[in-house]
Amino acid sequence: MFVLAHLSDPHLGPMPSARIRDLAGKRAIGYMNWHRRRKTFHRTEVLSRIVNDIKAHHPDHIAVTGDILNIALPGEFAPSRVWLDTVGPAHDVTFVPGNHDAYVRKAAREWHSHWGDFMKGDTTSADQFPFVRRRGDIALIGLSSAITTAPFMATGKIGAPQLHALPELLDKLAADGMFRVILIHHPPVTKPAHRFKRLMDAAKFRDVLRRHGAELVLHGHDHIHSLVMLDGPSGKIPAVGVPSASAIGGEGELAGYNLYAIAKAGNGWRCEMTSRGLTHGSDLIVDLGKQELAAA
Template identity: 40%
Template sequence: MSSSHGSVAIDTDTHSHSFRIAQLSDPHLTSLEGAGWRPLFNKRMLGYLSWRRHRRFVHSPGVLADVVTDIQARGFDHITVTGDLTHVGLPAECRAAAAWLRSLGKADEVTVIPGNHDRYVRADWSETVGCWSEYLAGDDSRIASEPMFPSLRVRDSVAIIGLDSAVPSAPLFATGRIGEEQRQRIAVLLDQARQRGLFRLVLIHHSPLPRGHRWRKRLTDAAALLRVLQRQGAELVVHGHGHKRRIDVVSTSQGDMVVVAAPSASLVGLGRGGYNGYRISRTGSGWRVEVSEYAHRAGKVVAQECREFELSRP
């Protein structure tokens, strides 16, 4: 397993057929201004105080708007949002996030998974993340009381598999968990996608790597999930949560798997906010994936780094 932050050539647009995906993560796009006190008398109070003292100053609607404008201008084939649309998952926040998603793109063009901030405490699903049902659901899912994860959407030659690691955690913790049922189901989906000759893209909010985050923010069953991914194989796993860019390459039974972390799409500070882009194309021996970093600098978004990975498959 290795990590890298090196760069090569920037942005390339001359390719044979490829599929381009944008990953936007951790926008924390909502405001808690005017939130009533009653729903805050639980762990949400700590989140509210964090927002009041810190988060509202470091997550900028202006930065996020610039990022969205850039994504839409570049004409990606699909957009993924890997969680933490809200601060404490209030119903009003989730409704605001639903309106924002509609402005981002159509439900069949945007795939969403929840983050830990979206499920800050136990709450009625239909009044919170259920507001985004059509963006969460897989191709064969009925939008009902609660969609079952993992979700599966097939776009072009890419199987987009969404995992839900967002579970309410104790105060001062931001941990996540996948659970046995999701692990069993993703094992089947990964195998079926391989048999269909599809590129397997896995979306998850928390890092699937056991040391991907600090202890109080970790995915508690990361080791178990990683064993499934290494046994079944996947081409690309993308996540958020840490608000920092990172690339790891993990060996699996079928060759290398690239694991990429995206920054927060709304974070202020030179080059800290932004998003990732992925260009996926088939090769004679497997797949090629280009990982591009787009950073917000001086009021605009610029292409910053691009790394290319050749993924040979048996």
């Protein structure tokens, strides 16, 4: 059995000091928003409790699906790498970026030097998406939906090159008998009311999944526990979201994460999801429920 943990949207605090020239454009709005609201909802001590709880369950691998930063200030990158190192070694932790990690256009220049070890495929460079990491019978497929957007927008886009490469990867991994887990920040289905946060090429992404399949899609972005069943070539594909791993309030749910116990079952797979997190009125991290996602 392989145990995979999934957390997302840590939004690491505290916000580092910023120079006036660093706060041009969208960053100025995000900086004010952090100090007025978000710093009260995203708490470092809560994130530490979540990570410690994950480690207490001894997962074989940990997936982090983006938004490690807030407004991609230069001073945010080095602490984010330190935090990733505390989660685990790069071999055992996979990271894909989110929209806050691409808050300004020049932010992506820093990804390779700070996070490259955590978003590098087994046979590809750290700046290549999609990438594949094989761990036993599990294949982790990293996609980037992180793009720089206008103020008050949080949309994402996979883009034609990744969508073009993905089918061959999925087919090859299926032929090798792998349990395919796609990691992406933005969800493949967005409510109409959240159109300013949507994955813009979600329909094309879902079409790739419908034709080529996957066993599991993990994402963040919406800051809630969610489960949507997508169409696959021979059955449904669960797409699962988690809350921010540091949240104690705000627009989303309280901090939480998921564990997936994955094992072969006959000609198929068994995948049991356990959700854990905070509940109102308590500082304890508890089981929030279990659900079977796939069976032979």
